[in-house]
Every structure is written in structure tokens, then in C-alpha cells.
Amino acid sequence: MPTSVVMPALEMAQENGKLVVWLKKEGEAVSKGEPLLEVETDKAVMEVEAQAEGILVGVKAREGDVIPVGQTIAWIVRPGEAPPAETVASPSGRAASVAACAETPFAAPTPAAMPLSAGARISPKARRIAKERGIDLSRIQGSGPGGEILASDAMAAASAQGTGSALTADSAAQLGPPEGEALSRLARLMAERTTEGWTHVPHFFLVREVDAGALIEVRERLAPAIERARGIRPTYTDMLVALVARVLKQHPGMNASWSNGRIRFNRDVNIAVAMAVSDGVVAAVFHHADAAGLGEIAVQRQALAQRARSGRLHTAEVSGGTFTISNLGMYDVDAFSAVITPPQAAVLAVGRIADRVVAVNSTPTIRPVMTLTLSSDHRVVDGAKAAAFLKDLAQAIHEPTTLLASF
Numbered sequence: 437m438p439t440s441v442v443m444p445a446l447e448m449a450q451e452n453g454k455l456v457v458w459l460k461k462e463g464e465a466v467s468k469g470e471p472l473l474e475v476e477t478d479k480a481v482m483e484v485e486a487q488a489e490g491i492l493v494g495v496k497a498r499e500g501d502v503i504p505v506g507q508t509i510a511w512i513v514r515p516g517e518a519p520p521a522e523t524v525a526s527p528s529g530r531a532a533s534v535a536a537c538a539e540t541p542f543a544a545p546t547p548a549a550m551p552l553s554a555g556a557r558i559s560p561k562a563r564r565i566a567k568e569r570g571i572d573l574s575r576i577q578g579s580g581p582g583g584e585i586l587a588s589d590a591m592a593a594a595s596a597q598g599t600g601s602a603l604t605a606d607s608a609a610q611l612g613p614p615e616g617e618a619l620s621r622l623a624r625l626m627a628e629r630t631t632e633g634w635t636h637v638p639h640f641f642l643v644r645e646v647d648a649g650a651l652i653e654v655r656e657r658l659a660p661a662i663e664r665a666r667g668i669r670p671t672y673t674d675m676l677v678a679l680v681a682r683v684l685k686q687h688p689g690m691n692a693s694w695s696n697g698r699i700r701f702n703r704d705v706n707i708a709v710a711m712a713v714s715d716g717v718v719a720a721v722f723h724h725a726d727a728a729g730l731g732e733i734a735v736q737r738q739a740l741a742q743r744a745r746s747g748r749l750h751t752a753e754v755s756g757g758t759f760t761i762s763n764l765g766m767y768d769v770d771a772f773s774a775v776i777t778p779p780q781a782a783v784l785a786v787g788r789i790a791d792r793v794v795a796v797n798s799t800p801t802i803r804p805v806m807t808l809t810l811s812s813d814h815r816v817v818d819g820a821k822a823a824a825f826l827k828d829l830a831q832a833i834h835e836p837t838t839l840l841a842s843f
Contacts, residue, residue, distance in 0.1 A: 438519050439488035441472065441510040443503040451563065452504045453477055455497050460486075462495045466512060482751045488512045494519035502557055502584075557584040564624065565590040623716045633775045637694075638814040641773050642822055646830045648789045648806040651675060654836050662731040670734040673709060673763045675840060676786060677733050679832045681705045681725035682839050684759060687825040689817050691758050693779040699816050700779075708757030708777070709737070711744045718744050719777065721757045730840050765789060771807040781816035784829075785809040806833070 443453050454476040460466050472486040490512040497509035511519040558566075558573060562585045566573050571593050578585035655675060663669045684691045684705050693700045705726040708719040720740035722733060743749045759781075762774045765788035774785040787807040794803050808829070812822040832839055 438514075438517055439490070439512045440508045441487075441492075441512060443497075443505050443507050443509060444475070444484055445505045452502050452558075455499055455501045455503060455509070456481055457499050458495070459483075460492050462492060464492055466490065466492055476747070481748045486512060490514050490517075502559065559584060559586050562586055562590040566593075626716045629777065630775050633778055637776045637778060639776060639811050640814050640819065640822075642810045642812070642819070642826050643771065644808050644810075644826050644830055645792075646806050646808060646833050647794070648804045648833060651806075651833050651836055652789070652804055654840055658730065658840065662734060666731040666735050668731075668734045668738050670730050671737070672765065672789070673761065673786075674730060674734045674737055675836065676761055676763065676784075677707050677709060677722055677725050677737070678728070678730050679836060679839055680759065680761060680784060680829060681707050681722075681728075683825065683829045683832050685726050686828060687821070689821050690782055690812075690825045692781050692816050693758065694781065694813055694815050695779050702758040704756075704758065706756050706758045708760040708780075709740075710760065710762040710774075711741055713744050713747070718749065718754060719757060719760055720744055720749060720753055721755065723752070723756065760784070761786065765806070771809055773809050774811050776811050776813055781813045782822070783811045785811065 456474040456476050458473050459471050466486045468486055468489045470486050471483045473484050474481050475484055493513055494511040497503055571590055576585055576589050576593050578589055659669050688701050691702050691705055704724055707722045707725040710717050710719050760777055760783040763786040765786055769787050771787040772785050774783040776783050789804045789806045791802050792805045793800050810826050
């Protein structure tokens with residue numbers, strides 16, 4: 437039986453995806469689990485694997501097309517099979533729907549009321565403008581290649597139905613384009629997820645200042661050996677990933693998730709680390725971080741950061757996180773509170789290491805201090821459990837040698 441190849445939903449709230457490249461050509465044999473195509477989503481370019489074994493046929497999407505989630509873009513068939521009758525490949529390699537056209541008379545509507553066909557393409561910016569301004573895209577005839585609906589089409593429709601703001605020519609020139617500064621897909625997704633996390637998750641916050649002297653000393657002691665063995669110098673973020681992961685094993689409630697009104701305890705410890713990219717932040721995931729050595733984490737962090745900056749993180753590298761670390765210390769931030777990413781139960785915000793006057797044995801002393809802010813979901817953990825986790829994490833930072841001995 438033919439297996440359809442559809443545009444997958446690789447992320448939460450994903451509406452469409454951009455086909456970057458076919459890794460197999462029409463007529464080529466494919467194996468189940470073999471990379472079939474690359475898709476660009478809001479966060480990254482991800483590989484999509486074949487769901488069946490057979491021959492790729494009926495390809496009806498080209499590289500560069502923006503395709504709604506769930507739409508069939510090709511078929512995988514067994515030798516001797518054919519794709520469904522309604523998908524007959526045209527000479528250009530695109531598939532045309534012929535059965536419906538043969539059975540149903542077609543009356544061309546007027547251009548102003550051209551309905552949106554099932555295969556019509558809509559640019560992400562046009563879709564956003566339509567959502568913000570209440571535009572019915574089914575009433576718009578696209579002016580782009582192949583009838584694609586562009587942002588200019590959506591703006592024209594907004595002006596026609598009076599949804600645009602009434603601005604003078606001078607004020608419009610000062611404010612720039614009517615749609616304002618366009619958000620990238622990543623920035624828009626960040627806004628949506630931050631809003632969801634802040635409005636749906638009952639946050640509470642715990643703050644603790646930690647003496648980071650031992651962390652500095654251990655890094656200076658271990659870094660040369662790790663650099664010789666791995667070719668990379670570990671960062672404080674690498675050290676925190678290792679320490680947090682190991683402390684989470686002692687506090688399974690902090691490694692839990694809120695799902696369908698229940699607390700789900702995650703078996704694996706997968707630490708997501710917020711990484712800055714050109715147009716926002718992505719959270720790359722270190723799977724099984726509790727079992728990884730410091731050197732291994734440093735190598736993985738470097739690879740993830742490079743792929744994040746180039747927008748080529750794989751699906752597994754941005755999914756499955758059970759706890760998040762956000763470190764802004766490198767930006768000289770003293771302390772901040774981070775918003776939880778559902779369904780995770782917590783996120784740790786890390787400030788810079790700065791010299792401060794503290795009391796040591798009742799004597800004022802200058803020590804390097806780091807401020808940790810733990811945001812927790814009160815549906816999953818209470819204050820006492822979160823405080824116990826933070827206490828043990830602070831102790832691990834005070835005495836990191838044992839946990840970080842293996843690299």
C-alpha cells in the first residue's frame with residue numbers, strides 16, 4: 437500500500453514548513469528511517485526520515501515551497517505499485533489533481549473573490565498579517581509565483597477593508613512600513629511560547645547566591661587536560677549542565693513535567709540550554725546529560741552552538757528537554773528570572789560570577805559569587821522540594837570535584 441509523505445509537524449504550534457532540499461530524487465529507492473528531505477521550521481532546519489521502504493514517486497513539492505503541515509508532498513510505493521489516481525505527476529515533476537477536475541465543472545470566480553485552493557501557498561508573513569488584522573485569506577488572489585499569497589497581498593486586503601491604521605503621510609513615513617518591523621519565524625515562536633509559559637504556568641521563584649570559588653578552581657585545573665584530550669576548553673555553562681544533571685537524579689520531582697493534568701516523572705535527564713542566535717534564542721538539548729563527562733558535554737555544546745547559529749539543528753537536538761538552563765553571565769547580568777518552557781517543571785537562570793564582600797567566619801572577605809534563580813511550576817513541585825534541589829545544587833557548586841572528576 438502506498439505511503440504518503442506529508443509535511444510533518446516538528447514543533448508545537450507549527451502551521452507550515454519550508455522544503456529546503458529533497459535528499460532523494462523521484463524514482464529513487466528509499467529505506468525506512470533513511471533521511472528523505474530537510475524541512476525548515478521556526479527554529480531550525482531538520483531532517484525528515486522516510487516512514488516506509490520503497491520508491492519515491494509522485495513528488496509534488498519543490499525545494500523552497502512553503503507547505504501546510506499535513507499536506508501530502510510525495511508517495512513511497514512498493515515496486516509495481518502506483519500512487520493514488522488523483523496524484524499524477526506532470527512533466528515538471530509537480531503532481532496535478534486530475535480526477536476531480538474531470539468530474540466537476542469549473543467556473544472561474546472573479547479575481548477579487550478567488551477562493552484559496554488546497555494547494556495554494558501562503559508566505560509566513562502574509563499568514564501572520566492575516567491573523568493580526570482579521571483577513572480572510574480565502575478571498576485573496578495571490579500575486580506571487582504560482583499564485584502564492586504574499587505579505588503585500590495581505591496588506592492590500594487589510595487596506596481595502598479598512599483594517600489598517602489611519603496615518604498621515606508624514607507619520608507613516610516616520611513609522612516605516614504599515615506592518616511595522618517583521619518578526620522572524622523564530623522570534624514569533626519565542627513570543628508565542630513565552631506567552632504560553634507565563635500565562636499558563638503558575639511560577640514561583642527561589643534565589644540563592646553561591647560561592648563560585650571552587651567552580652573556578654576546578655575549571656582551571658581540569659580545563660588544560662580536557663583541551664588536550666578534546667580540543668576544546670569547557671565553559672561554566674558546561675560545568676553547570678553536568679552538575680545540574682547529576683543533582684536532578686537525586687530530585688526526580690524537579691525533572692518532571694506537567695502533562696494532561698498529571699505529573700509525569702521523566703526517566704531521562706535531558707538538559708536544555710538556551711543559546712542566542714541572530715534572531716532569537718533556541719534551546720538545544722543535551723540528552724542523558726547525567727551520564728556525560730565534562731569533556732563530552734563541552735564538545736557537544738560546541739557542535740550544538742555551531743548548528744544553532746547556522747539554523748541546522750536536528751529534531752532530536754531541540755526536543756525532549758526535561759529541565760532548562762539559561763546563563764546570561766557572559767553578558768554581565770547579575771541576576772534575572774526566566775520563564776518556564778512547558779511542559780517542563782523548572783528553569784534555572786544563572787547570573788555572572790562577580791567579586792562581592794561576604795562574611796567568612798564572621799570576617800568580611802571578597803569572594804566570587806554567582807546568583808541562581810530557580811523558576812518552578814507550582815503544580816509539579818512545592819517550595820520545599822524546589823528549595824531542597826537548590827540547596828543540593830549550591831552544595832555541588834561548592835564542592836564540584838567529585839561530580840566533575842570524570843571528563
